[in-house]
Amino acid sequence: MRRGVGKLDTQAIVEAENADAHEVGQVRGVANLLIELELARGKSFAEMSDAIGQVAVEVGFGRQLADRLELAAAAEGDAEHQREKNRLRADECDDHPVHGRRIAQAGFARYPSAGRPMDRRGPVGVLYSTSRSDAGHPSPWPARFPGGMTLRLRLIPREERFFDLFVEDAVNVLAGARQLEAMLRTYDEPEARAAEIRATEHRGDEISHDIGHRLEATFVTPFDREDIYALISALDDVIDLIEETADTFVLYRIEGPTATAVEQASIIVKQVELLHDALAHLKGFKGLDKYWIEVHRLENEGDSLVRSAIAGLFNEEMDPITLVKWKDVYGLLEDTIDKAEDVANIIERITIKHA
Numbered sequence: 001m002r003r004g005v006g007k008l009d010t011q012a013i014v015e016a017e018n019a020d021a022h023e024v025g026q027v028r029g030v031a032n033l034l035i036e037l038e039l040a041r042g043k044s045f046a047e048m049s050d051a052i053g054q055v056a057v058e059v060g061f062g063r064q065l066a067d068r069l070e071l072a073a074a075a076e077g078d079a080e081h082q083r084e085k086n087r088l089r090a091d092e093c094d095d096h097p098v099h100g101r102r103i104a105q106a107g108f109a110r111y112p113s114a115g116r117p118m119d120r121r122g123p124v125g126v127l128y129s130t131s132r133s134d135a136g137h138p139s140p141w142p143a144r145f146p147g148g149m150t151l152r153l154r155l156i157p158r159e160e161r162f163f164d165l166f167v168e169d170a171v172n173v174l175a176g177a178r179q180l181e182a183m184l185r186t187y188d189e190p191e192a193r194a195a196e197i198r199a200t201e202h203r204g205d206e207i208s209h210d211i212g213h214r215l216e217a218t219f220v221t222p223f224d225r226e227d228i229y230a231l232i233s234a235l236d237d238v239i240d241l242i243e244e245t246a247d248t249f250v251l252y253r254i255e256g257p258t259a260t261a262v263e264q265a266s267i268i269v270k271q272v273e274l275l276h277d278a279l280a281h282l283k284g285f286k287g288l289d290k291y292w293i294e295v296h297r298l299e300n301e302g303d304s305l306v307r308s309a310i311a312g313l314f315n316e317e318m319d320p321i322t323l324v325k326w327k328d329v330y331g332l333l334e335d336t337i338d339k340a341e342d343v344a345n346i347i348e349r350i351t352i353k354h355a
Contacts, residue, residue: 161214162211162214162215162218162221162222162228163222163279163282163283165207165210165211165214166211166231166232166279166282167276167279167280168207169204169207169208169211169232169235169279170235170272170275170276170279170280171276172200172203172204172207172239173204173235173238173239173242173272173275173276174269174272174273174275174276175200176197176200176201176204176239176242176243177238177242177265177268177269177272178269179193179196179197179200179242179246180197180242180245180246180265180268181262181265181266181268181269183197183246183249184249184257184261184262184265185262187256187257190246190249190250190254191250193246194243194246194247194249194250197242197243197246198243198246198247200239200243201239201240201242201243204235204236204239205236207232208232208233208235208236211228211232212229212232215228215229222283223350223353223354224350224353227346227349227350227353230346231343231346231347231350234339234342234343234346235275235343237339237342238272238336238339238340238343241332241335241336241339242268242336244332245329245332245333245336248328248329248332249329252325252328252329254325254329258309258326260305260306260308260309260330261326261329261330261333263305264302264305264306264330264333264334264336264337265333267298267301267302267305267337268333268336268337268340270298271295271298271299271337271340271341271344272340274291274292274294274295274298274344275291275295275340275343275344275347277291278291278292278344278347279347282347282350282351285350285351285354285355286351286355288347288348288351289348289351291344291347292344292345292347292348295340295341295343295344296341296344298337299337299338299340299341302333302334302337303334306330306331306333306334309326309330310327310330313326313327
């Protein structure tokens with residue numbers, strides 16, 4: 001049995017007997033399809049447009065199909081002219097990108113040239129169209145439809161919401177740090193202040209869980225998964241230590257904070273403010289060194305402060321219970337300062353990887 005599409009019998013279509021409107025429409029649809037298939041057998045639109053256009057008029061299609069054929073022929077002619085220009089450019093310049101775009105895209109041309117299939121060879125995740133770049137190579141950019149329309153399709157979307165969640169988490173930690181500083185500076189209602197900080201810590205847990213769940217459901221993350229886990233864990237540790245410090249003041253029944261404790265709380269606020277600013281600009285992975293450098297400087301300042309305070313306790317404090325209380329409080333505040341520095345170290349590592 002012969003395969004393929006034979007010649008179109010226009011006379012049979014014109015002389016259909018006892019055909020109602022629906023049947024005529026079906027016959028015309030079949031003829032239209034046959035013409036489209038005939039075009040794909042290897043001949044160009046320019047070669048076939050006149051002949052097929054004449055057939056279209058004879059069978060009663062009017063100008064609708066003929067106009068389509070003229071558009072296809074014009075599109076093919078323009079494409080051939082552009083390919084010739086690109087070949088001349090390629091002869092003059094051999095430099096061209098080695099790799100295609102990293103973001104997966106797909107472009108689909110309405111009329112591929114001369115029956116050839118679209119060229120899909122290239123890096124994984126990028127679908128190439130038959131359009132050519134200035135260097136004469138398959139272009140990963142989306143193909144253009146007649147009329148200038150383009151089609152872009154991101155096959156593997158990158159989740160950008162993480163950056164907003166990091167900032168939201170930092171805002172929450174900063175709120176807890178300021179609440180602790182306000183608690184120590186006023187120290188009017190320590191139980192109520194500690195309860196406010198506890199609520200802030202719970203809010204931080206919700207944000208951390210949200211980031212963790214989103215991370216598990218995301219295929220492409222803005223940077224390495226282990227760095228995202230480390231970042232949200234370190235931020236959670238900071239707010240946890242802030243809450244523990246506030247609770248310790250209440251549980252130990254401390255009558256009032258010392259100047260050293262207030263200064264340590266102030267250092268924590270300054271550090272978290274810097275961390276918030278760094279995370280707000282993390283998306284660009286540039287210009288963040290000033291933030292972590294200042295966080296490190298503040299951590300060194302906190303070390304000197306707590307060492308002097310603990311030395312003073314052992315030299316001046318005669319009550320052993322009071323000595324143990326303040327040693328624990330100073331230690332918790334110092335741990336919070338150190339953990340803030342850990343967050344800065346994580347940001348530095350992420351920046352260096354993606355700079």
